[in-house]
Amino acid sequence: MIFRRSFLSELANSASAVFIALLTIVLTIALVRFLGQAANGDVANEAVVALITFAALNNLAVLLQLTVFIAVLLVLTRMWRDGEMVVWLSSGVGLSRWVKPILMFALPVMLVVAMFSLLVAPWASRQASEFKARFEQRNDVSRVAPGQFRESADGSRVFFVEGLSDDLAHVRNVFVASLVHGKLGVMVSQSGRMEMQANGDQFLVLENGRRYEGTAGMPDYKIVNFDQYGVRTEAALPNFAADASTRVKSTWELMTDRSANNLGELVWRLGLPLSVLSLALLALPLSFVNPRAGRSANLIMALLVYFTYSNALTIIQNWTARGNLPFALTWWILHVAVLGLAAVLLWWRVHLHRSMGAFAVALFRPARVPPLTDEGSARP
16 A cells, blocks of 8 residues: 555655664663763773663663654654545545554664563673672772772772773772771872782782871871882782672573562563554554644643653563562553553544544535425425
8 A cells, every 4th residue: 555655665764764763862861871980980991882882782672662662653744634535534544554563663672672682681781790790890900090088898998090001900009098096097109019919818919108197286196108019909809790680680580480570570661662653553543633632732641641651661670570460460461451442442443533424524515405395485
């Protein structure tokens, strides 16, 4: 059909533009956030690009879901606003016949969303968690951001370095403040390096520096010049699986370990692809706009419906995670309810147009003149 080919082509073009715009927003937000964390020394500078990539992969399912809804809504709204939908309706293409091309567009996207939601997003969350864990488990000096004061992992020392070498093993112009047995010690040196002992202990060796210990003006206050001074650093053992969040667990792990939290996360992952189909069909009755009235009323209503749907899915996920509702009910009931709402709105819209069309025909149809009898008077 001509209308089907033109409709699918316009849907593809609109979806591409919407997806690029949404992806740009997500990447910009992630870039600003991770650059700020890198500047504060919370994440490694070399991990910023990887973390942005993982954040994008983690949000692609939601982006595609929203893309389908906005694309269908925008294309159909334009058709109503420009009068193109009236032409199709006058040609015998009823609103119910738009369901099939919408399904042809939404079903492939639904499969892609399912892949990202069930497989790719958990993997991306786990990789991002491991990147952050590796940075947290680095030695005290390598975690220091040049030009900033940073606290050690155990909270017993504060470091300040002016610069780091490329291999992160040497530092220059170092300031270290430590509190040992209730005594404050301050060390400054021109340079330093990291050394690993045979037993696995790590030491920061300060060179050409001075140590101040105690309280100034007290008899036990000491000032010591040194050529080398070793400071033992505490490094945690690698444990990249320490993040027990359900977001980093694979879908198979959620299905095998059917705890309340895991089932709640599973409700969310299954809900994203199912909502693609529900939102695409819901956009059909919501797209109606009267060209003579305001052009933004239906868009505002559609946004309210989307946010209500998304928040309801989050609420059901939380209820499932708390054990208030069974998983056998929560993973499908919301989506069936939205599909039912879309069917009711579509039925109402179809019958409304039919009744309006019949009323218009009856209103503007010429009055029928009764035939005359042989006597010249109208037949009763």
